[in-house]
Amino acid sequence: xxxxxxTPHPKERRIIFGxxxxxxxxxxxxxxxxxxxxxxxxKALGMKPNEIIDMVKAANLRGRGGAGFPAGAKWSFIKYxxxxxxxxxVNADESEPGTFKDRYILHQDPxxxxxxxxxxxxxxxxxxxxxxIRCEFPKAAKIVWEAIKEAKAKGxxxxxxxxxxxxxxxxxxxxxxxxxxxxxxxxxxxxxxxxPYPRIKPPYFPAxxxxxxxxxxxNNVETICHVKHILAMGPEEYAKMGTPGDGGxxxxxxxxxxxxxxxxxxxxxxxxxxxxxxxxCGGLKPGRTLKxxxxxxxxAKVLRAGETFKMKVKGPDGQMVEKEVPLLDLVMDASTxxxxxxxxxxxxVMIMDDTRDMVWALNNLNQFYAHExxxxxxxxxxxxxxxxxxxxxxxxxxxxxxxxxxLKNIADNIAxxxxxxxxxxxxxxxxxxxxxxxxxxxxxxx
Amino acid sequence: xxAMTESLTRQADSLTPEFIAEAxxxxxxYPVSKRSASLPLLHLWQxxxxxxxxxxxxxxxxxxxxxxxxxxxxxxFYPWFRRxxxxxxxxxxxxxxxxxxxxxxxVKDKFCQAVGLNPDCxxxxxxxxxxxxxxxxxxxxxxxxxxSCGSAPVALINDDLVENIKTSEIPSLVxxxx
Ligand SMILES: Cc1cc2nc3c(=O)[nH]c(=O)nc-3n(C[C@H](O)[C@H](O)[C@H](O)COP(=O)(O)O)c2cc1C
Ligand code: SF4
Ligand code: FES
Numbered sequence: 156x157x158x159x160x161x162t163p164h165p166k167e168r169r170i171i172f173g174x175x176x177x178x179x180x181x182x183x184x185x186x187x188x189x190x191x192x193x194x195x196x197x198k199a200l201g202m203k204p205n206e207i208i209d210m211v212k213a214a215n216l217r218g219r220g221g222a223g224f225p226a227g228a229k230w231s232f233i234k235y236x237x238x239x240x241x242x243x244x245v246n247a248d249e250s251e252p253g254t255f256k257d258r259y260i261l262h263q264d265p266x267x268x269x270x271x272x273x274x275x276x277x278x279x280x281x282x283x284x285x286x287x288i289r290c291e292f293p294k295a296a297k298i299v300w301e302a303i304k305e306a307k308a309k310g311x312x313x314x315x316x317x318x319x320x321x322x323x324x325x326x327x328x329x330x331x332x333x334x335x336x337x338x339x340x341x342x343x344x345x346x347x348x349x350x351p352y353p354r355i356k357p358p359y360f361p362a363x364x365x366x367x368x369x370x371x372x373x374n375n376v377e378t379i380c381h382v383k384h385i386l387a388m389g390p391e392e393y394a395k396m397g398t399p400g401d402g403g404x405x406x407x408x409x410x411x412x413x414x415x416x417x418x419x420x421x422x423x424x425x426x427x428x429x430x431x432x433x434x435x436c437g438g439l440k441p442g443r444t445l446k447x448x449x450x451x452x453x454x455a456k457v458l459r460a461g462e463t464f465k466m467k468v469k470g471p472d473g474q475m476v477e478k479e480v481p482l483l484d485l486v487m488d489a490s491t492x493x494x495x496x497x498x499x500x501x502x503x504v505m506i507m508d509d510t511r512d513m514v515w516a517l518n519n520l521n522q523f524y525a526h527e528x529x530x531x532x533x534x535x536x537x538x539x540x541x542x543x544x545x546x547x548x549x550x551x552x553x554x555x556x557x558x559x560x561x562l563k564n565i566a567d568n569i570a571x572x573x574x575x576x577x578x579x580x581x582x583x584x585x586x587x588x589x590x591x592x593x594x595x596x597x598x599x600x601x
Numbered sequence: 602x603x604a605m606t607e608s609l610t611r612q613a614d615s616l617t618p619e620f621i622a623e624a625x626x627x628x629x630x631y632p633v634s635k636r637s638a639s640l641p642l643l644h645l646w647q648x649x650x651x652x653x654x655x656x657x658x659x660x661x662x663x664x665x666x667x668x669x670x671x672x673x674x675x676x677x678f679y680p681w682f683r684r685x686x687x688x689x690x691x692x693x694x695x696x697x698x699x700x701x702x703x704x705x706x707x708v709k710d711k712f713c714q715a716v717g718l719n720p721d722c723x724x725x726x727x728x729x730x731x732x733x734x735x736x737x738x739x740x741x742x743x744x745x746x747x748x749s750c751g752s753a754p755v756a757l758i759n760d761d762l763v764e765n766i767k768t769s770e771i772p773s774l775v776x777x778x779x
Contacts, residue, residue, distance in 0.1 A: 240633075252697045252746040283632070290644065290681055291693075291747055293760040326630040331640055331679035334745060348639035348665070350678050367633050410699035410750035417751045453698060453746075503750070505699060519698045523745055 164419060164435050168396060170384045170404050171377060172420045175263045182298055184305040187266040193311050195383035199274040200319045204235055207278035211382060213390035215402030217423075220246055220337075220375030221452060221501045222576075223401075223489050226382075232362035233279045233370050241281045242366040244346060245272060247288040247295070247376045248330055248337035252453035252523060253503025256406040256418050257376040261288065261295035264380075265302035269325065271382040273311060276323045279372060284323065287342050289330045300327045334527035338575050339373040341529065352531045353575035377406060397423030401489045405499070409436050411506035412443065424491070429483030432506060443508040447591070448482070450492055451500025453520050454580035456587035457513075458482055458497060466494040497587075513592040514599060517584055518546035524581035532573040538565045539581045546585075554599040562596075563589050612646070613656035620649060624664065635665045639675055643682055651686045652730065676728060680744075687730035688740035690778040692716070693757040696743035699750035704768070705743075708754045711768045712741045715775040738779065 159176045163169050174180050174190045184192070199207055212227030233241050245268065249257040260268060268286070276284055288296045303325050307313040314322050328346055330336045336345045340354035343366050358364060365371020381403055385393045394402035401423040408418045414437030426435065428448060439445060445460040463479045470476040485491055492499045507516060525543035530536040542565050545558055566582035566589075589596060624642055631637035642661045647653055658672040665671075676682045694700075694709040710720040713732075716739035722732040724742050731742035749755045752764035758778060766774075 249748045250746055253699060253750055254746075255748045255750050258748045289748070291744070291757055328630075328637075329640065329644055330681075331643070331675075332681035332744070333679055345640065346637055347634060348636035348671070348675070350674050408751060410753060411702050416699075416753075505750070507702065511702070516698060516702075519696075519701050523697050526745060 159417070160415075166421055166426050166430060166435050167419050168404050168422050168425070169420050170396075171260065171267070171380050171406060172418075174267070175259070180263070182263055182265050182302065184266055184302065184309060187264075188309075191387075192266055193270055193306075193309075195386040196270050196273050196277075196311060197317065198386055199277055200317060200321065204278045204280065207274065207386070210385055210390045211278075214381075214385040214393045215397065215400060216378065216381050216385065216393075217401055217489060218375055219377035219381075219405060219502065221251060221454075223499065226374065226378055229362065229372060229374070230275065230279050232360075233372060235280045237370070240283070240367075240369050241279055242369060242371045243272065243275055243279065243281045243284045244339075244342065244366060244371060244373050245284070245286040245376055245379055246337060246339065246342060246373055247286055247292075247299075248334075248342060249292075249376070250289055250334045250337050251501045251503060252520070253408060253410055253449065253505045254452050254501040255408050255410075256502065258292060258295065259418065260376055260380060261292060261299055265295075265299045266306065267380050267383065268299070268376055269302055269306050269312070271379040272325060273306075273316070273323055274382050274386060275372070275374070275379060277321055281372075282322050282324065284325045285328045285346055285366075286325060287328050287330060287336070287346060289336075290332060293329075296327050296329050303327070333529070334523075335529045335575075335577060338577060341575065342373060343371065350529075352529055353577070355574050397425075398486075398488050398490070405487075405502055407431060407487065408501075408503045409506065410503070412439055412508040412511070413506050414438055414440060421487070424486050424488035426487055427483060428485045428487060428504075431487060431504065432483070436506075439506070439508050443510065445483075445506070446509045446511055447507040447513065447516070449503075449505040449507075449584075450485075450487070451498045452503040453505070453523065454583055455492075455500045455503075456497040456583050457591055458485075458495065459591040462591070464495045466491070513588055513595040514546060514549055517588040518543070518550055520584045521546050521581075524577075524584075528577065528581065532578065534569045534572045535578045535581060538569040541565050542581070542585050549596070549599055553601040554596060556600055558600075559589055559593065559596045611656035612650045612654045613660040616660075620645075628664070636667060636671070638665055639667070639672060640679075643672070643675060647682060652683050654684065680726070682728065683730050684728040685730045686733075686737070688733045689738050690759055691731065691740045691742070692775075693742055693744040693747070695745070695747045695749075695753070695755050695757075697746040697750075699746075700753040700755060703753035705754040707768055708756070708766050708771070709741065709743055711771040712756070712775065715772045716741060739775070 216226040217223045335341045341351040345351035361371040448458045462482045467475045489499045521543035524539040528539045566585040570579045570582040627641040628638040658669045662669045713720040724731045731740040733740040
């Protein structure tokens, strides 16, 4: 597995990966306990549930799965005393191309996830929870299941946890090779044993009509892991590591054409794109120059080297001023990337240098989306396939004069017209590659 | 579409008490709805028998108080499940962008050559096994992002993730699974 640098890069701050990177750290419970494990849970069990939710809110923790929804707000949608069963489902389906952090946590530090999950469950009156792990992580499923049994044997799970009267059972559920199951309502259908067609929202918001039509929280693995650290550090300390709307640390997964690809846990907003590429990841390969960056998983809109972005930034006197920000000076946090027309998404940063062909890269992604559309909505099912067929043909036979226009037209007719956000996810690459690299499409016209 | 392998033996006729106990244990993980155990039982079945036949879908449906179509619609949706036997070792090479940038197309071709498959052979999907050698030892297929893009190119060989694959190492890698 991609290993962490033996000593953290000065830009890194290891919270989630704090223990994992220690020599001799192993995923068993004794090791975890020797490193202060389950102390946050003990603390939480002595608190009032709404105090815990308030802490998560004050920590400004945003979801790390892609949509970046504030975790505390998500939890507060669940009414503690509504008399209904509630569930938490952990999204460990990690399949957004470019993203590879949850894999490491599941294999190396499963108890961190279980502790966070137990705290979240206590705060929201949940007694049954599932961890949905993609089946391409067969070893992780075994490791997490072993860890659950260990935690139960020590009284951290099961009936009457640590004598407090709180009960919680957690089970592992394995997917079956479909990317769409990462979408939270698809994941719930999959967990119910049905074809994983995403549910339409409204009315099927998980917090209202979730698993078994009961109020449900779906959170990413990394999001849940952060919870124990919020309790341990206190929300102010935790929030301070990040930016005002985006607290704590975020794992940036860097892949593609850099010297040191890998994942790096960095305070939210703690690096610019240039620092990430050139300092943290050791720069591009010798003699190469930057061409393109996909900053937040394959669905995020691509950015072009040399671009600048008009946005409001804080001036030296603390006043907001409009400025032209060059690509490499973009701060890697949720609001800056949004202002640049893309997103921090799942934290998967894909780098491409000047040797890369953008039509080829787009075609690779189009084939991914054509393969993974669940097929429920016509614009997505047909459109993702058409986009993939057109880019494949451009590569095999050269482009026709109206290909670029047609591709844009197909993409524009998917986004916003579908049941789930896969519609946006599959059209954004085509829209952004066309907008940012029109020359590469033009030069292929025969 | 090619016809699925037809077999006169029914997998469901050879279930052991241990297998049934394991199935029931999995069902017990879903106290609210047995139907949730559909995927776990399909995984259990495919891990045990290598593929899923008609009797499997009937048996699982009956065990979960469902009709067989509830199970068939899962087997036909999820790429992981197959209705014919695959190789003893399945090599799943990641096809997606980070791995493609690192040479995954060449990696897949080299795996095919090393096990003796035509690199141009196609995976027909829809429940078919991936292309498989005549001796039944190896299958090779492309899969989408395996969530290890930082150590591209990667492949999942049975349960093992192999990272930073160099084409020169592929013959010996294949040898180690023989
Ligand atoms: C097509 C699609 C795929 C997704 N895949 C994942 C995934 O693999 N892992 C994940 O955590 N979230 C994924 N999400 C986001 C989830 O729907 C959901 O927002 C997330 O799990 C919520 O957790 P968070 O608030 O902790 O981020 C995906 C969303 C879409 C639309
Ligand atoms: S947008 Fe695509 S993936 Fe989402 S429900 Fe519709 S067809 Fe399925
Ligand atoms: S692209 Fe191959 S592991 Fe992600």
